[in-house]
Amino acid sequence: MPLRLYNTLTRQKEEFIPLHPPYVGMYVCGPTVYGEPHLGHARAAVVFDVLYRFLRFLGYKVRYVRNITDVGHLESDADEGEDKILKKARLEQIEPIEVAQRYTAMYHQAMDALNVLRPSIEPTATGHIAQQIAMIERILEQGYAYAVNGSVYLDVERYRQDFPYGILSGRNVEELIAGSRELEGQSEKKNPWDFALWKRAEPTHLMQWDSPWGRGYPGWHIECSAMSTHYLGVPFDIHGGGIDLIFPHHEAEIAQAHACFGKDAHYEARYWIHNNFVTIHGQKMSKSLGNFIAVEDVFTGKPPHLSRAYPPMALRFLILQAHYRSTLDFSEEALQAASRAYYRLMSTHARLEEVAPQSYSTFAVQPWRERVLATLEDDLNTAAALALFFEQTDFILKLYRGEEKLTQEDLQLLQRTWREVLEDILGLRRPISVPWQSWKHMVEFLIDLRTRARHEKNYALADAIRDKLKGLGVKLLDFPERTIWEQEEE
RNA sequence: GGCGACGUGGCCGAGCGGCUAGGCACGGGUCUGCAAAACCCUUUACGGGAGUUCGAAUCUCCCCGUCGCCUCCA
Incomplete structure (x- = not known):
């Protein structure tokens, strides 16, 4: 059975066929490093970690690029507001790069604890200003953007003459126009739905670079287009991120790629994959609602949301127990349940390793293995795959007690499947770390x-x-x- | 207002037309010096209404409710 993934672009599950097998290029939008990593970051990272691991398991050679956004995007409307990283730097009286590095380190620490593999390349926005400027220049050359007062905007109206805008998010520009608000101070733009590729910096702006349009800093969406295509080519295989990035971020990315590279860009990536949110009491986790839980809080058991500490694998297990496209409602009760389930599964695993082979088998291992893999191949249904393991726990106990039997060959296949799927693909580390x-x-x-x-x-x-x-x-x-x-x- | 998602047993959560997913919790039991673990038993759920069908949690329509995106956000 081939791997099938739900493509946001086409709104259906599609067979995954890489452009240049056995190579696969995958880009995932990483965090903006201005705050502690929270459960939402954990979910996104784990989901794409599983995809990355699974692709490798299937024999692909994956170049996995996940960026670090270290130039904050503006925090409110259009041209208003302040860069989040700059704000943090100002508040704490430190350099913006200190903010970025501090929270990048925290992100790494949290993700390492969750057994999330580091991507092949982890580029930063500030490290790729040149690529971003080059891309903007090319978009200007193609006539899909205009420069004004030291800023450059993508001309959505012009772009629409040649390409569809809004296909990913299912929007059409007429609706955007109808719904857009006329804001003060936006007179620079031809149309309110145009978006910035480059912004002019005021002298006091802490992060700014030289550009053909004067001192400034990159727009909100260009870094991902520039870095993804720089390292993966155009188009590339998979682009991932949180569901909230569909609009405007990914829509803008697609527009930038087309505007820069033309039709051949083919929507920048062939498969657009989006993970759903972690919610609390059914509501999206966010700072403004005050229902924000940091990954670290789970490990330390920080009140008021948690009464005790939980191991990282409990959180990973909880994430894996839901399908990535469903919302995952977080509560301590759910985490507790996941934690117990995880330990139980792992002790069954440990027992399986100690089973002795027999002269005949009472269970067909191969078909079961195929079912497990087929479940994962069906749009990464980790929840259903885990259920198959739990359904086997009774059987393994009987194996352990000698009431069920497997030949050497079957036993090894079963043990291999447990190891491969649970550890290599799902990334569930064993609590029993091969002791000395x-x-x-x-x-x-x-x-x-x-x-x-x-x-x-x-x-x-x-x-x-x-x-x-x-x-x-x-x-x-x-x-x-x-x-x-x-x-x-x- | 536009676009979209979702409502499944105490909780979390698969499911995509027939074969009582799974986990956790609860209750009863076996075992046990105690504890833990394990095992057995118990609980047949799909927001409401109408329809399609031999058959619907699964398809269609209507209603109710919740949530997301349309500003940065995983």
Whole structure:
């Protein structure tokens, strides 16, 4: 079964066919680094991390580009408002680059904890001013933009004569015109729906660069067009991002790509993939609503939203339990459920690794493996794929107890599938991180000691050993035949 | 106002015309020195109405409700 992905551009699931197999170019809009990474960033990163991992699993050689926006976009209407990064810098009396670097580091830290792989290339907007200027110049040459007072705007009206505008977001310009507000101070633009490619900087503006149009800084959308096409060519295979970026950001990107490269740009990317939001009580998470939860808050258990700390994998699991195109309603209860489910799945996994092969099989592994992969191939249905693993937990317990059997070959295939899908594709790190031998022997020695104590009915000692180990993150489980142990995260 | 999404059992959440997804929680039980884990049992849900169909959570229409985008935003 081929991989099928929902393409926002066509509003349907389409078979994924790369332009130049086995190579795949994927660009995902990364964060604007002016604040702490929150659950929304986590979801987007995890979703595209899974896509990245899955493509690699399928044998593609993926160049994954995810940008860091370190020039803040304006925070309110059109030409009004202040660059968010600059605002932060002003408030904290530090350099804009300090703001960007601080929050980039936080982003990396949070994403690393969530086991999100770093992209192949992580370009910054400020590091690609030259590419952005070059692109703007070319758009001007093609006649799809105009310069005025040191700023450059994309001429949407002119663009529309040659290309459709609004196909991605399902809008038409007439509606935009009808809905657009006439704002003061916008007289520079020919039309209110034109958008800036380059903005003139006032002398006091903290971040500014030389350009053919004077000192200024890049517009809101040009960095992604410039960096994606610079590293991936035009068009490239996959462009991803949050659902909120569809309009105007991605719509503008498409326009810029066409305006610069012409028809061959083919909507800049062939597959436009968008992840849905994390909500709280059904509402989008945002700073202004005050329902914003930072990724870090989950790991530290920061009130008022959380009563205790949760391991990063619990959050990753929660994200994976919902389809990426559905909203995910976050609550501590849901996180708690995900955390438990994760640990249970992982202990089943650990048991599977200890199963001994038999001379015949009582279960058809290959078809099950194919079902799992087919589920992921169907627009990355991670939730349904996880369900297939849970449906197998009973069976694995019976395997472990010898009540079900698998041949060496089947067992290895099953173990491989668990490892490949859970760890390599879904990126669920195991809480039992292959412990070092000495540690393992030490734990086993203590378990022996405790077992002896239990036989002698010295329960005080037995419990002391168990409690001490629990304090060290080692959980003991007494089975009739023997005691096994698990290492908990943290 | 325009465009779009969604309403599934206590909670989260798949599902895309027939075969009671799954997880978590709750209750009862088995096991156990205790605990944990595990196992067994219990709970058949799809906002409302009409329609299409042998058959609808799934398709159509209407209504109600929630949310998103149309300003930066994952």
